[in-house]
Amino acid sequence: MGQLDGKVAVVTGGGSGLGMAHAIALAASGASVVVNDLGVSVDGDESHGDVATRVADRIVSLGGRAVANHDSVADWTGAGNLIETALTAFGRLDVVVNNAGNNRPGSLVDLREHDVDSLLGTHLKGTLAVSHFAARYWAQVGSRSGRSIINTASAVGLHPAAGGGVYGAAKAGIIALTMSHAQELAHYGVRVNAIAPCARTRMVEASPAVAALMPRSSGFDRHDPGHVSPLVVYLASTSCRFTGRVFAIEGPDLAMYRANSVEAHWTNDGGWTPESIEKVFAAHPQRSDVEAFFPGGVISHAEPSGRTLRDLEESAQGTGIDKSSRV
Numbered sequence: 001m002g003q004l005d006g007k008v009a010v011v012t013g014g015g016s017g018l019g020m021a022h023a024i025a026l027a028a029s030g031a032s033v034v035v036n037d038l039g040v041s042v043d044g045d046e047s048h049g050d051v052a053t054r055v056a057d058r059i060v061s062l063g064g065r066a067v068a069n070h071d072s073v074a075d076w077t078g079a080g081n082l083i084e085t086a087l088t089a090f091g092r093l094d095v096v097v098n099n100a101g102n103n104r105p106g107s108l109v110d111l112r113e114h115d116v117d118s119l120l121g122t123h124l125k126g127t128l129a130v131s132h133f134a135a136r137y138w139a140q141v142g143s144r145s146g147r148s149i150i151n152t153a154s155a156v157g158l159h160p161a162a163g164g165g166v167y168g169a170a171k172a173g174i175i176a177l178t179m180s181h182a183q184e185l186a187h188y189g190v191r192v193n194a195i196a197p198c199a200r201t202r203m204v205e206a207s208p209a210v211a212a213l214m215p216r217s218s219g220f221d222r223h224d225p226g227h228v229s230p231l232v233v234y235l236a237s238t239s240c241r242f243t244g245r246v247f248a249i250e251g252p253d254l255a256m257y258r259a260n261s262v263e264a265h266w267t268n269d270g271g272w273t274p275e276s277i278e279k280v281f282a283a284h285p286q287r288s289d290v291e292a293f294f295p296g297g298v299i300s301h302a303e304p305s306g307r308t309l310r311d312l313e314e315s316a317q318g319t320g321i322d323k324s325s326r327v
Helices: 017-028 051-061 076-090 113-141 165-188 229-236 274-282 309-316
Strands: 008-012 032-036 066-069 095-098 147-152 190-197 246-250 253-256 288-294 297-303
Touching: 008 017, 008 076, 008 113, 017 032, 017 051, 017 095, 017 229, 032 051, 032 076, 051 066, 066 076, 076 113, 095 113, 095 229, 113 147, 113 165, 113 190, 147 165, 147 229, 165 190, 190 229, 229 246
Parallel strands: 008 032, 008 095, 032 066, 095 147, 147 190, 190 246
Antiparallel strands: 246 253, 288 297
């Protein structure tokens, strides 16, 4: 008996990388899977072939149950068609893995409207649209325990850095959706969590600076996407006790994030003036402890404000990581 026997799962962006690993792992755990993938390049512009059907066929060849879906999650109607595919093929829906994404890196100075629309459409609108149609179905059929949505965030969404503006904002928005939807959908027996994975995917390999942090290994390859999928299976299973949480995972390292919290608090009974605000802030250190789960390990030490992604990447390569903070 698998952990997910009898369940039906939808995996967006399931044709390669993390999504493919998730789809195969969910099927191996007993779930029937709808593999969704538009079949486009990393930037979302060029055809990449019918990867959804290839993964679905692979699952079937291994003795699982799967069908392919080629709708765009960034299209409202397409997201609805995706959920309808699950209901038509398997008669129910229990698990949604919002994994689809693209990458169009660029500075704020060089940003184009198409970049913004494409990134926000695929990541943020796609996550929202698929979750909406899943939630609408669950609301229609009534409350039942054991349902789950697993969203895909990123270290860049949790720790915004230079150059990751729109992508990071989309991922931060997904975290906000996760926390909001966890509260809203609890009534229907739905747990909503997010993962911030560190793994070698097409998106990573398209960025030399990030890819350099995830070298291939002849031994245990900590950046193999398959290492992330056991967390997805757990979050999809009835063993999961959490909702509204964000988890990070990289190979053998697993972390759970704390929700946004207040760093410091002051009270002034007579109200505040610019001068009194300046006085209390003058005594507060400009440096604060940074706990970042970036590729290569956890960074947990005092960092000056305004560090760049390159600075953090250099730290992750071993120039200043507090090794005692490794999980």
